[in-house]
Amino acid sequence: MKTNDPCISLCQFDGRTGWCLGCGRTLPEIRAWRKLTPYRKTALRRELPRRVEQVGGEASAVALLRKG
Numbered sequence: 001m002k003t004n005d006p007c008i009s010l011c012q013f014d015g016r017t018g019w020c021l022g023c024g025r026t027l028p029e030i031r032a033w034r035k036l037t038p039y040r041k042t043a044l045r046r047e048l049p050r051r052v053e054q055v056g057g058e059a060s061a062v063a064l065l066r067k068g
Contacts, residue, residue, distance in 0.1 A: 004041070005033060006048055014055040024051035 007030070010022030018026045025033070029044060036044070 006045060017051070017055060019051045019055050021052070021055055024048035024055070 006023040006025065008022045012021045013019065014021060020030070025044070025048065
């Protein structure tokens with residue numbers, strides 16, 4: 001049974017938000033994924049791109065500041 005798991009096998013977590021840099025989920029969300037209702041999975045999937053963009057953008061800004 002395919003769960004349409006959003007994992008992309010890049011499991012690193014942002015220390016401030018707790019979001020995975022790869023998929024955008026938190027550890028509790030990852031652990032609960034298979035038990036979530038289809039409605040909750042859809043709602044979470046809609047939120048994930050914003051999360052990944054936010055932590056990715058922050059990580060890029062920090063890297064640039066460190067180079068500077």
